[in-house]
Amino acid sequence: MNTNRLSKTIEAALNAQMTKEAHAAQIYLSLGAWADSQAFGGVSNFLFRHAQEERNHMMKILEYILKRGGKVTVTAIPDPIPDPKNLQECFESVFKQEVDNTTWIYKLVKLSLTEEDWATWNFMQWFVKEQTEEETLAIELLDKIKVAGNEHSALYSFDRDLLGTPDDAKLAQDVTADKP
Ligand code: FEO
Numbered sequence: 001m002n003t004n005r006l007s008k009t010i011e012a013a014l015n016a017q018m019t020k021e022a023h024a025a026q027i028y029l030s031l032g033a034w035a036d037s038q039a040f041g042g043v044s045n046f047l048f049r050h051a052q053e054e055r056n057h058m059m060k061i062l063e064y065i066l067k068r069g070g071k072v073t074v075t076a077i078p079d080p081i082p083d084p085k086n087l088q089e090c091f092e093s094v095f096k097q098e099v100d101n102t103t104w105i106y107k108l109v110k111l112s113l114t115e116e117d118w119a120t121w122n123f124m125q126w127f128v129k130e131q132t133e134e135e136t137l138a139i140e141l142l143d144k145i146k147v148a149g150n151e152h153s154a155l156y157s158f159d160r161d162l163l164g165t166p167d168d169a170k171l172a173q174d175v176t177a178d179k180p
Contacts, residue, residue, distance in 0.1 A: 003069040004071070005068040005119070006068045006069070007115055009115065010111060010112060011070045013107070013111055014061055015073045017105070020101060021054050021101075022058045022077045024057075025051045025052075026080040028050045031094065032051060034084065035047055040087065041163075045163055046162040046163070049167055091145055094141070095138040095142060098138050101131060105124065106128075109121060109125075137167075145158065
C-alpha cells in the first residue's frame with residue numbers, strides 16, 4: 001500500500017527546499033565568520049544565530065516530508081558566497097539571500113496550489129510569514145547601516161546593538177494605530 005501522501009513533484013520540490021535552507025545556513029555561517037574576523041563581534045553573533053534558524057527551517061521541512069510518508073533525500077550543499085568587502089555588502093548579501101529564498105518558497109506555494117495539495121499549502125504558509133519577517137529585518141538593518149555611514153562610532157554602536165537584536169522583525173500586520 002502506498003502511504004506516501006506527497007506527489008513526486010512536491011516531494012522533489014520539498015527536498016530541494018531543504019537543501020536551500022541548509023545552503024542559507026552555510027551562507028550565514030560564512031558571513032558570521034567574516035564579521036568576526038573584522039572585529040564585528042555583535043554582527044557575527046547575530047549571523048551565527050541566524051545560521052541556526054536556517055538549520056531549523058531545514059529540519060522543519062525534513063520532518064514534514066517524513067510525516068507525510070515521503071522520502072527524504074539529503075544532498076551536498078553548494079558553497080557559500082564569497083566574503084563581502086564591508087558591512088553594507090554583508091547585509092546586502094543577507095537581503096539578496098532572503099529574497100532568493102522567498103522566490104523558492106513562493107514557487108512551492110504555487111505548486112501546492114496547482115496540485116491542490118492543501119496540507120503542503122498550509123505547511124508552507126509558515127514559511128511565507130517567516131520570509132516576510134526576514135526580509136523586513138534585513139531592510140531595517142540595511143537602513144541602520146545607511147544612517148551609520150562610515151563613522152566608526154556609529155558602526156561600533158550598530159555592532160553592539162546586534163548582540164541584543166531580536167531575531168524576528170515586527171510585521172506590518174501586527175501593528176496597530178496606538179502601537180505603531
Ligand atoms: Fe529559511 Fe532565511 O529563510
